[in-house]
Amino acid sequence: MPKTYRTRHTLLDRIKNPNDADAWQxxxxxxKSYIYxxxxxxxxxADDADDILQQISLKLWKNLxxxxxxxxxxxxxxxxxxxxxxxxxxxxxxxxxLTQKLDILQQKEEMDYLQSIKAPEIEQIAQKEWEVFITNxxxxxxxxxxxxxxxxxxxxxxxxxxxxxIANTLAVSRDSVYKYISRVKLRFxxxxxxxxxxxxx
Numbered sequence: 001m002p003k004t005y006r007t008r009h010t011l012l013d014r015i016k017n018p019n020d021a022d023a024w025q026x027x028x029x030x031x032k033s034y035i036y037x038x039x040x041x042x043x044x045x046a047d048d049a050d051d052i053l054q055q056i057s058l059k060l061w062k063n064l065x066x067x068x069x070x071x072x073x074x075x076x077x078x079x080x081x082x083x084x085x086x087x088x089x090x091x092x093x094x095x096x097x098l099t100q101k102l103d104i105l106q107q108k109e110e111m112d113y114l115q116s117i118k119a120p121e122i123e124q125i126a127q128k129e130w131e132v133f134i135t136n137x138x139x140x141x142x143x144x145x146x147x148x149x150x151x152x153x154x155x156x157x158x159x160x161x162x163x164x165x166i167a168n169t170l171a172v173s174r175d176s177v178y179k180y181i182s183r184v185k186l187r188f189x190x191x192x193x194x195x196x197x198x199x200x201x
Contacts, residue, residue, distance in 0.1 A: 012076065016065045028057060031080060034133050038084045041125045048091065056087045081126035138191035146184055153177050154184035 014023035035056055039049045060083060067079065142151055149170050156166045163181075167174045 012064075016067075018061070018065060024061065031077075032057075034077070034129060035080065035084050037129045037133070038081055038126055039088055041129065042085070042088050044088060044091075052087055052091050055091070056084050059083055059087060077130060078123070078126070081123065084126075134192060134195050138188055138195055141191050142184060142187060145187055146180075150180040150184050153180035154188065157181045157185075 011023060011027060014020050015027050017023070032053070036049060036053055039052050039056075040046070044052060060080070063083070139151070139155070142154075149172065153166050153170060153172075153176075156169065157163075157177075161169075163174050163177045167177045170177070172180075
């Protein structure tokens with residue numbers, strides 16, 4: 001992901017041009033892990049998840065030039081999660097056709113699984129994973145500004161570990177731990193806000 005965030009609106013305009021390979025690469029760098037987590041959240045095996053990810057990428061690439069994003073009707077990532085969900089369901093249906101000759105019990109289990117995937121649940125999964133994704137992206141961004149020890153101190157702090165224990169683990173003074181946490185936390189909040197403003201459209 002580029003060090004300076006570009007607004008997603010600008011990127012969405014660029015990826016509608018099928019000849020802009022750089023825009024497509026940037027788009028996939030940002031959304032690939034998000035899409036993958038949605039796929040895996042639907043209990044898809046890792047081997048199948050890679051194939052489905054490619055299918056989703058192809059669908060997005062084909063449909064983005066015609067896609068009209070309307071913020072009032074929902075966020076762009078909701079459309080991405082819907083495409084992802086529908087692709088997974090299509091995959092499951094095809095798998096069911098291929099396994100019709102298997103025993104009745106296995107067919108029933110696969111049918112129960114397909115019926116258990118409901119849109120509201122997928123949207124909840126997508127929302128949860130988006131928050132995790134934003135957090136992890138912000139944490140990676142911090143690596144440009146702070147030392148490994150400072151970031152580790154902050155991560156340990158997020159796990160509710162006491163300052164004294166963090167100081168002992170990192171072999172630094174308690175005062176250093178407090179300084180690390182204070183500085184990193186401030187920048188972390190700024191990065192979260194920037195990501196939400198620039199990327200969460």
